[in-house]
Amino acid sequence: MPTMEWAWLIPALSFIAFPIIAIFGRFLPGKGSFLAILAIAAGFVLFLFVAFDRIDQGATGLDVFTQKWFQAGSATLTWGIIVDPLTVVMLGLVTFVALMVQVYSIGYMKGDPRYGWYFALHSLFAASMLALVLADNFLLLYVAWELVGVCSYLLIGFWYERQSAAEAAKKAFVTTRLADAALLVGILLLFREVGTFSMTETFHQAELLMAGDESLLSSGTALAAALLLFVGAMGKSAQIPFHVWLPDAMEGPTPVSALIHAATMVVAGVFLVARTFTLFEAAPDALLVVAIIGLATTLLTATMALAATDLKRILAYSTVSHLGLMMLSLGAFGYTAAIFHLMAHGFSKALLFLGAGSVMHGADQTDIRKMGGLAKVMPLTSFTFAIGALSLAGIPIFAGFWSKDEILLAVLEHRHWLFLAFTLLAVFLSALYMARAYFIAFRGELKEENRGAHEAPTSMALPMALLAVLAVGFGFIALEWGGGFEGIGSFLFFDKAHGFEFNVFLAVGSLVLAIGAVYLAWASYLKGKPYLSTLKSMTTPFPALAERGYFFDHVYQWTIDRVVLAFSAVIALFDRVVVNDTGVDGPANSVKRSSFNLRRHVTGRVYNYALVMVLGALGLGIAWWAMVAGG
Amino acid sequence: MTWFFFFLMSAMALGGGIGVVAARNVVHSALFLLLSLLAVAGLYVLLLTEFLALVQIFIYGGAIIIVLLFAIMLTRSREFPRITDNAQWPLAAVAALMFFGLLTFAFLVNRPEATERSRVAFTDLGRSLFTDWALPFEVASLVLLIALVGAIVIARDDRRRG
Amino acid sequence: MADFKSIALLLTILLPAGAGTLLVFMPRNATMAIKSLAALAGALTLALTIVIFAMYDYGEGGYQFVNAWRWLDEPLNIDFSLGIDGISAPMVLLTGIVMFAGVLVSWNVAPRSKDFFVLFMFLVAGVFGVFVVRDLFFLFFFYELAVLPMFPLIGIWGSSTNFGNFLRTKEYGAMKLTLYLVAGSVLVWIGIIALYVAASDFLGDGATAQAGFSLELLETLGEDGAFSRNFQLLFFPFFMVGFGVLAGLWPFHTWSPDGHVAAPTAVSMVHAGVLMKLGAYGIIRVGMTLLPEGAEAWMPVLIGLGTVNVMYGAISALSQKDLKYVVGYSSVSHMGLVLMGIATLHPLGLGGAVLQMFSHGIMTALFFAVVGIIYEKTHTRDITVLGGLSKRMGLTVAFFAVAGLTSLGLPGLSGFVAEVLIFMGAFQEYWYLAVLGVVGAAITAVYILRLLARAFFGPMDERWNHLSDGGRIEMGAAAMLVFILIFVGVWPMPLMDVINSGVAELLSRFPGV
């Protein structure tokens, strides 16, 4: 497996690119953007080698290469990579989408004062994301985890002169950091129990536990660790109640949203759960929690997406919703399905964001109510957007269709039928809001102010086209091709082969739902039928709640202002008044005061002095005598 | 006989002392002091140390009292017949009494076996003073000297010097 | 090379001290010459410390660069004995770095720049002394010598601030800091004397060996049982609290934020960067080395207080309006991490603690350097007044951000490695406290990010239009610190190898561990 050893080069290249661009970027042609693109392109090529190598190796097995990082006491901390199917798949997603987005950004970010810095950050992000995917031990994973976090922070706040951008960046980072604390605790807990950060070792212990053999892990710790890791995942993947940061994150440049907040970073949570799936299997209750959170997220955010009017926010909510779907699938042991959907959604959603970006670039609008009929002025964008939408809506032959069915299947097999019902509802909703967005924005008659809108330049159009192709065709990767590749399902699922299944009833059922949703949207938004409004009125107060995001933000804001900051102010006051002014200055001042009182004992009258002397002499004489008499 | 003499002298000494600290008039105090000193000299005689008694009479009676009287005359100011005790005299009395109590108690508790008194010859006294104790004697002479110098330096009236 | 090894540590003291003495005799108005001389001394010292650190053979471990001169004969038997081990070596390096940066940052300090550098040099000499001596008397000697220049440094070149509802004058800050630290040292002093007395009582009169203040002697005597269990239980707190005051141990920390608010930039740097480490170092070097039993018994208390430090400092920092207060309280919080790591008595935790001492030293120096630059430009440290500075002072803000990210434990920067090690160590015994520590670190993220968002990002105030980044020299110093932070964060091996040897040596004294 020669090429697999070289997998570590994939992040390394971008990692090297980062400081070069950051420091010398301004002296380089194109501010060094080409370096970033070269690095990631090379990464993509390397990925292909690795992938085919991996396929030749067959789906089984998992190869690890580690390097010593440093020694602390008895513990040796290491860098290292795992190359297994999951890694390969993720590598593909990340390298490809990152490449697309960076190419797209050339056109999109043209003329920005911090053009070079932008690409530097992209390189750093790509590097960290790839490292996260490749990490063979929890510590390295955490490192990469935090680095992608800080990249997202810097990119969301890229236009930091805008108050909203600064705030959104802060919000995103703080929220994820809080979740990461749990992740870190989980990792430390595992280290304490297993004595190493190595994932393979940890999983081995988990398997021992499952097999009921002698294991370093107790089921209790396994459950605790799994849940803690999951909390971290919730933070990154914006699961309820941590979802609030993702919509605001749309303050960043749109390509960033496409790459980080749709295709790659946000799925890190899903990836984490998938990566540590063995551990979760060892603690089935944790998986139930995952399922429930996933379901709740997907439903709630879908409704929010339905209520939103800002194109990017719609996409953001839909992202969260689909992340929830993935979590649900994982929670339903639908490992394959989850990853499959992760990929499909990644390509489609990236495509949608790029489309949105092109709209903002061309028509410089974000509110869909102000759009309409854009298909006339920017046909390509409209077309590709439609493809992405259809894919997410789950219309056959489009990528989303296949993966979604897998998820439904998993839920059907492993979870209560209620789960399935809600999932189908979610499917319906996602089809509905995608259709809504598309029809309002691109169909209907063109508004006056949007006449000047123009189609995207090639550098932006090309990536969109490529992604569109994937969004259409990616689904077929599920099918069995020859050459040692029996469909993504069996490829992913390590040794327990789990080929692609097709359940006609589910497929038809979901298809009916989807088409129904699309028709509903078409009818109400283009033909002005009152179906939706009646639906709305039937479901009050949900639409109203959904518009306000179920008051999550308000509650958080209130807690921060009224509880956290107030408490901190109290502590600070306590520190100054009680600890300092009383505890520290108090004694000092009392000494000072006693000094001013005591000084009066020197009256200036000689005979007082003499009297005190005599009293002292008496005391001394008596004391002395007493001492002697006593001892 | 000696008993009577002893008590008389002690009475005079103590009475004089009380006069010194109680008299309203400074001059009276000085005279009471003289009385008390002479009485003490008498007690010296009882102790068979006539030489000390003489020294006492000459130096105190002769010198010190005169100097004190001069000082009183020179500093005779408006402050006479005014009250001559300060505010803390009751406390002072208590302290003095306690002191007296302490000392008396100490004296009464330990009674060293007293040898019979024997008269010290002037010659022995002189010899030992100028041989054994020559060194302190020298130093004492220096003390007197600088007391003299100091008195001059301090009391000298600047106006009469150029 | 042996002869160099024998005098190298002496040089670390003599270089700054000599420079200081030289400066005394320079004309007051030859500021350029004075500054150059100071910078030269700083550079030489830095080079020297780097060489020393590089030459320390961690494979061998133990005290190296050893040398001793008899200073007083019996009965006190005081030696001026030098030597560094795996724990003090990084501290020496740290001191060299921070000192150099400090000199550069205070490049245009005025007025009386001469006096400033004289005092600064002696301050540094004292700090070096504490780290390199192996005799309790001289340890205490230099310990107080390091405190002494603080008063004039803060009093003369410091700044008074009115916080509306309360006022903090530089005189107040200086006086409180000095008295407080000396008060702490009184406890240490009692402890040291008690050690000596116990040792001499143990040896008794007419014994062949004589008690003294040298660490080795006391160590060996301790192994022979000179210090009874009760003695250790009684006197370890003296060292724990006495040194703890300097380490900002809660609730004895209040000198630190006020002192830093009042102090001039370079002094804050050296003080938060190095002097607070003296406290932690003292606990390790004196308390734990000589009184292991007492230490073991008291460690639960220490780790508890350390955790309080972490949470308390972070929470207090949340609502501060003054940049320096934020940094000051974050120092309290981070020193809490150090104390936690020390108290774990676990190789990971202790190693992390020492690394954290180093990392926090650099980080907080960087913090204060940048804050100083900003204050010099804007004449305010009020977060609510500042805003959007990064538009004009991009690089400065970037440096501040690096320091901030280090303090919130971002991987790739030195803070992360140290904190994770500490938590790993703490998790072994006190997992609940470790969790609290992690939460504290998370809170750090909250206030740092709020600070960045409010003070540096967002729309810029018109008043700052004329601003620009700090001067070349200050920025250079800051850049150096940034580089070190990243270097250690990415490749901590060279530091950790040395630290491990020292920690192993220390923990070998704890039978229970």
Place this chain on the structure above:
Amino acid sequence: MTENLHLLLPEFLLASLALVVLGVDLFLPAGRKHLLAWLSVAGLAGLLALALTMLWGKDISLYGGLMKTDAYSLLFKAFFYVLGGVVILASVDFVKKHFRSPGEFYAIVLFAVLGMSVMAGSVELLTAYIALELMSFSFYIMVAYGRNNPKSNEAGIKYILIGAFSSAILLYGVSLLYGAVGVTRYDEIAAALTTAMANADSFSPTLWVGLALVLVGLGFKVAAVPFHMWAPDTYEGAPLPVTAFLSVGSKVAAFALLLRLFGEAFMPTIDQWQLLVAVLAAITMILGNVVAIAQRNMKRLLAYSSVGHVGFMLLGIAALSHIGAESLILYMVGYAVTSMAVFTALIAFFNVTGRDDVADLGGLADSHPFLAAAMAIGLFSLSGLPFFAGFTIKFYLFTAAATQGLLWLSGIAMLSSLISLYYYLMVVRQMYIEPAPAWAMEEAEDEEETAYDEPAARGKPSKLIVTVLAALTLGVIFVGIYPFPLLEAIKAATGALLGAS
């Protein structure tokens, strides 16, 4: 009896030197009086050399045990000679400016020195007492030397009245002692006490009350609480050089006497008085240092601080032993050097400004950087911060006390020296941080050559005093970082006092 009379040569020569100064004074024109200072200093230097060469290594008791010439007395002899020289040099400018009759002044300083050296050397109560009086008389005169300064008069009368009173008490103690044991020589007293301790039935209260009264009398001389109240007034009223001499000379001399008395005579009964002295020390150091905080006048502040230091020195008496005595003597030397440095700086300041309040020191660091630095160093040393004498001597003293089971007292001492740090720092702050006081600014306006906002260039102190100050400052640092040679001499002295350990 008189076979080794020559061993007293230094004393005799010193006395005659003083007389010579007195004599020459009569023939010198008013303008040239400062020559007397040089004469006295030269004489003292010569005597120092003579004493060192002649008495080195001698250990002989003279006059049937009235005096001893041993390492102890030699050490203090040398110390007092040097001290006298320093005081005279430091006071030349002052005397020139403020005193009407300088000749007598120098002579009296010499007499005081003589008294001190005899005090240190005498091993018999009467001799010690007379020497003490010689010294005290000189100080009575010097304190009242500012003839037309009411404060000086007042200080003089207060000092001499309380002094006479306390010496009466001391004498009564001596008489009681004599009545109890019948002897006055230290060694005989020690022997008598040993027997008294041996058989408890011969328990005699007069003895103990006598000892107590003696301690009171000496406690007055060293200004130990509660016998200290004269000190602030006297220090404030006395002319500055006299204050300096008083706070260093009389204290050290009294302690030399006290140490010898307790070490050679009262040692057998240490168990009885150790605790008492310890308590005295405690209240002394606490009261002195606490009350000093409230002071606004430099002399008064230093008076209280010296009371505090007396507390520390009493610590050494309480811990009387080889190490205790060593540390005490070392402490006295270090304290003397340091506070002479502070006082000399103050004298120099007074010479140019005529003021001695703390507030007047404002802006000194700008107008007279050297004075400010020297005084700051002295104050830091007094507060026991390292690199200066104060740290080393305090460390030694407190350690010594701890070895004698007085760790608690050492703790109190450290706390009170922490308190002392506060007011010393207040002075430093005045010099370095506060701006120059109003009067200085006015002076500045008057002198047109100085810029308006600068503090006044209030004239420069004379080269002489600056040199003395520099020397003293170096001494402070020297004792602080290299007390080794000093300690060798001190060890010899202690050996002579308590017998070789």
Place this chain on the structure above:
Amino acid sequence: MIDLAFFQIVSAALFSIGLYGVLARRSAVLVLMSIELMLNAVNLNLIASAAFLDPSRFTGLIIAIFVITVAAAEVGLALAIVLRIFRNRATVNLDEIDLMKG
């Protein structure tokens, strides 16, 4: 025969009286006189002790002689200062001599 204790008690009484005088009188001159009383008490005690306990070496007598001498000198010097003060302040009243206090 009269016992030593009698003389001692007389001296103690005299001493206490003098002590009272020092503590209670206002005029510096009177304070000086009281001190003289105390010194006499000292002498009485010394001489008595010498005469009863130490007739061979009679150290007490010697001390007494010195005490008398010193006392004389003391009075002289003190009175000089008193006169100086009287010349400057027109009083020898210790209540009014309190420029310096605290």
